[in-house]
Amino acid sequence: MGDNLLSVRSLSKRFGAVEASKDFSLDVARGELHALIGPNGAGKTTVLNQLSGELTPDNGHIYFDGRPITRLRVHRRARMGLARSYQITSVFNQLTVRENLSLAIQAHNGHSFRFWRRAGDDPVIRGAIGPAMERVGLEDRGDVPAANLSHGERRQLEVGMALAGHPKMLLLDEPYAGMGPGGAVELTKLIQRLKSEITILLVEHDMGAVFTLADRITVLVYGQAIASGTPEEIRCNAAVRQAYLGDEDDARGNSAC
Amino acid sequence: MRKNDLERDTGQTAGPLEGVGKQLVNRKTLAVAVAAVMLLVLPLVAAWLDEPYLLTLFSRILIYALAAVSLDLILGFGGMVSLGHAAFFGIGAYTVCILSVHGFEGTPVLSWPVPIGGNENALLLWPAAILLSAAAAAVIGALSLRTSGMHFIMITLAFAQMLYYFFVSLEAYGGDDGISLFARNHLPGLNLADDRQFYYLCLAALAVFLFLADRLVRSRFGMVIRGCKENEPRMRSLGFPTFRYRLICFVIAGAGAGLAGALITNQTEYVSPGLLHWTRSGEILVMVLLGGMGTLFGPVLGAMTLLLMEELLSIYTEHWMVYLGPFLVLVVLFAKRGVFGWIAGGNGNHG
Numbered sequence: 001m002g003d004n005l006l007s008v009r010s011l012s013k014r015f016g017a018v019e020a021s022k023d024f025s026l027d028v029a030r031g032e033l034h035a036l037i038g039p040n041g042a043g044k045t046t047v048l049n050q051l052s053g054e055l056t057p058d059n060g061h062i063y064f065d066g067r068p069i070t071r072l073r074v075h076r077r078a079r080m081g082l083a084r085s086y087q088i089t090s091v092f093n094q095l096t097v098r099e100n101l102s103l104a105i106q107a108h109n110g111h112s113f114r115f116w117r118r119a120g121d122d123p124v125i126r127g128a129i130g131p132a133m134e135r136v137g138l139e140d141r142g143d144v145p146a147a148n149l150s151h152g153e154r155r156q157l158e159v160g161m162a163l164a165g166h167p168k169m170l171l172l173d174e175p176y177a178g179m180g181p182g183g184a185v186e187l188t189k190l191i192q193r194l195k196s197e198i199t200i201l202l203v204e205h206d207m208g209a210v211f212t213l214a215d216r217i218t219v220l221v222y223g224q225a226i227a228s229g230t231p232e233e234i235r236c237n238a239a240v241r242q243a244y245l246g247d248e249d250d251a252r253g254n255s256a257c
Numbered sequence: 258m259r260k261n262d263l264e265r266d267t268g269q270t271a272g273p274l275e276g277v278g279k280q281l282v283n284r285k286t287l288a289v290a291v292a293a294v295m296l297l298v299l300p301l302v303a304a305w306l307d308e309p310y311l312l313t314l315f316s317r318i319l320i321y322a323l324a325a326v327s328l329d330l331i332l333g334f335g336g337m338v339s340l341g342h343a344a345f346f347g348i349g350a351y352t353v354c355i356l357s358v359h360g361f362e363g364t365p366v367l368s369w370p371v372p373i374g375g376n377e378n379a380l381l382l383w384p385a386a387i388l389l390s391a392a393a394a395a396v397i398g399a400l401s402l403r404t405s406g407m408h409f410i411m412i413t414l415a416f417a418q419m420l421y422y423f424f425v426s427l428e429a430y431g432g433d434d435g436i437s438l439f440a441r442n443h444l445p446g447l448n449l450a451d452d453r454q455f456y457y458l459c460l461a462a463l464a465v466f467l468f469l470a471d472r473l474v475r476s477r478f479g480m481v482i483r484g485c486k487e488n489e490p491r492m493r494s495l496g497f498p499t500f501r502y503r504l505i506c507f508v509i510a511g512a513g514a515g516l517a518g519a520l521i522t523n524q525t526e527y528v529s530p531g532l533l534h535w536t537r538s539g540e541i542l543v544m545v546l547l548g549g550m551g552t553l554f555g556p557v558l559g560a561m562t563l564l565l566m567e568e569l570l571s572i573y574t575e576h577w578m579v580y581l582g583p584f585l586v587l588v589v590l591f592a593k594r595g596v597f598g599w600i601a602g603g604n605g606n607h608g
Contacts, residue, residue: 075493103481112478113505
């Protein structure tokens with residue numbers, strides 16, 4: 001598997017009559033930003049759920065960091081360094097920004113069967129909380145309940161929580177969904193900054209963002225990977241153009257090839 | 258919302274928020290302090306009014322408060338809606354009662370496989386009650402925590418009812434009729450037969466449990482539990498083996514209810530399967546809801562409100578339930594954070 005951090009081999013998953021993943025394979029090299037794109041209903045989220053462990057594939061294998069993780073449970077994968085951020089932002093609304101991040105830090109620093117000392121006084125958490133807030137630009141918002149954050153800030157917090165455990169790889173599920181133009185610019189900056197430190201699998205609808213950020217792109221149609229390559233290769237791939245980019249991108253595609 | 262926008266504009270995060278926090282703490286602290294003082298001087302008031310019954314009533318209230326606080330650990334903080342909490346209460350009560358009766362008679366509880374004799378020493382019996390309740394909670398929790406939502410409610414209810422029928426059919430210990438204690442347990446240095454001493458012991462037990470619970474909910478463990486309440490799948494994807502944490506929380510709550518059970522046996526000097534019936538679980542649940550779920554002092558106020566209302570209404574009418582029911586509906590509709598939330602105000606997430 002060489003220098004691939006994540007390797008997926010012939011994954012298949014069926015929901016009744018629907019084949020959500022069909023002989024799906026994917027290689028994500030260490031350090032790259034790999035984007036997974038595809039039309040609505042192509043099975044992107046199903047793939048992501050199998051990678052993070054929320055779904056078990058019917059067939060196929062997943063290797064992460066050289067180890068098979070196909071049947072490993074969600075929290076074990078997270079502790080191996082495979083972090084995920086969700087399409088529907090799922091931060092803990094009742095907790096403050098600081099508490100949200102300290103939970104994420106806790107998850108990766110020993111067990112939490114500690115009943116006596118206040119969580120905020122734990123030296124490990126105290127040491128890590130500042131940098132964790134800074135990393136996603138929330139250092140001034142520590143005591144604000146997550147419910148009171150703006151949409152963009154909640155995204156930042158979501159990503160911050162995924163990063164708090166210093167994962168090897170980040171699965172980003174449609175981070176641009178529901179984001180205004182201002183927030184999108186901020187987010188692109190954030191992802192660009194992250195790109196240098198961490199391997200990322202980006203699932204995204206926003207083509208502009210994908211072609212700006214991605215080192216390589218895999219195109220998913222009806223649960224199957226129909227192409228994989230650099231943004232230029234994908235732009236010029238006939239099958240992709242036909243299946244996915246379609247008419248709307250014809251002009252742009254022609255000029256690029 | 259508006260306040261936060263304001264803070265962002267002026268760039269002062271700590272200032273206004275801190276002020277709000279302080280005011281909130283003060284009002285809460287005040288409420289708790291007043292309640293504590295009232296409970297401390299209650300025996301004097303009872304003596305002055307020549308109403309010894311007050312002591313009995315309030316001992317009962319304190320014991321149920323302890324059970325309610327323990328339930329709130331899983332319900333209000335952990336988001337596990339158990340309708341079988343009385344099972345642990347009952348197991349604690351029966352443990353103490355059965356061992357005491359044998360201790361009084363001088364007969365063995367078990368002669369095989371290991372001989373176990375009876376005893377009347379609280380220092381042995383009460384820890385035994387706590388341990389057995391915790392063990393029962395471990396077994397019941399391990400099975401029922403594999404489900405969630407409505408299934409969890411039904412499974413905890415089913416287990417509690419199983420235990421209820423077990424004790425109903427346990428003829429050796431009174432079956433349906435229950436069984437009486439010959440005397441309260443012995444505790445070195447105290448005379449539990451004295452109602453006033455027993456009252457203070459209950460108060461101390463509640464205070465210690467509240468203190469421990471307060472440490473617990475603010476600890477790393479407590480944070481994990483609160484996270485699980487809000488979004489368990491997310492906790493798993495952060496890397497927490499959530500099942501273990503929730504199970505331990507369930508066991509701790511069971512242990513607390515077991516201690517309450519040990520105390521109630523000594524208070525009433527009688528146990529019956531009714532202690533485990535699902536209506537009892539419901540009553541404890543109502544105390545939590547009434548007082549304020551997700552706070553520690555809420556359930557104490559809830560137990561107090563419910564039992565006092567029960568007492569007062571039953572002076573005037575036999576059908577006090579008719580009045581209590583609508584009252585509960587009103588509280589649930591209009592004071593969602595319960596009596597404690599109403600008194601303490603603000604939106605602090607734990608007390």
